[in-house]
Every structure is written in structure tokens, then in C-alpha cells.
Amino acid sequence: SVSPGLIETDMGTQEVEKSEFARQMIERSCEHRMGKAEELGFAIATIADARNGYLSGIDVLIDGGASTGKK
Known part of the structure; x- marks a missing residue:
């Protein structure tokens, strides 16, 4: 199975706009962006x-x- 993180789609973008947790996930990713x-x-x-x-x-x-959890 595959467990994706935040992916750059309409749904992913909406999640980032409304969720502090989603924004923190992007900040914690190695690339500092959505997939x-x-x-x-x-x-x-x-x-x-x-x-x-x-x-x-x-x-x-x-x-x-x-x-x-690494920056």
C-alpha cells in the first residue's frame, strides 16, 4: 500500500489553506513543498x-x- 503525504491537487491546496497542521507538514518536509x-x-x-x-x-x-519530524 501507499500512504501519500500532501499532494499538490485542488484538495491538497485546500487542506493547506485551512489547516495549520498541513502547513507544518510542508515545513517539516525535506523539500518544503507539497508532493x-x-x-x-x-x-x-x-x-x-x-x-x-x-x-x-x-x-x-x-x-x-x-x-x-526533521527540518
Whole structure:
């Protein structure tokens, strides 16, 4: 499974506009920005690639490092 952080979409932008927590997540990310839909799609395509046949039972966190709490 994939657990995305804030992604630059209409919904993601609205969340940042109304939520202090969302703004803090961006500040904590390594890039100090929301992720792009293309970046999320690339990660999903990479995980789903048939060459990853031995990959199973994991959750991939795609949040630009925001969940680490480091600045």
C-alpha cells in the first residue's frame, strides 16, 4: 500500500489553506513543498512494476520526509 503525504491537487491546496497542521507538514518536509501528482504516480508505478515480484506486505510512505519530524 501507499500512504501519500500532501499532494499538490485542488484538495491538497485546500487542506493547506485551512489547516495549520498541513502547513507544518510542508515545513517539516525535506523539500518544503507539497508532493506532485507525477511523483506519487512514479512511486506507485515503480512499486507495482512486475520486476518487484518479491516485494510484498509493506506500506510505502511518500511524504517528502515530513513524518520524520526533521527540518
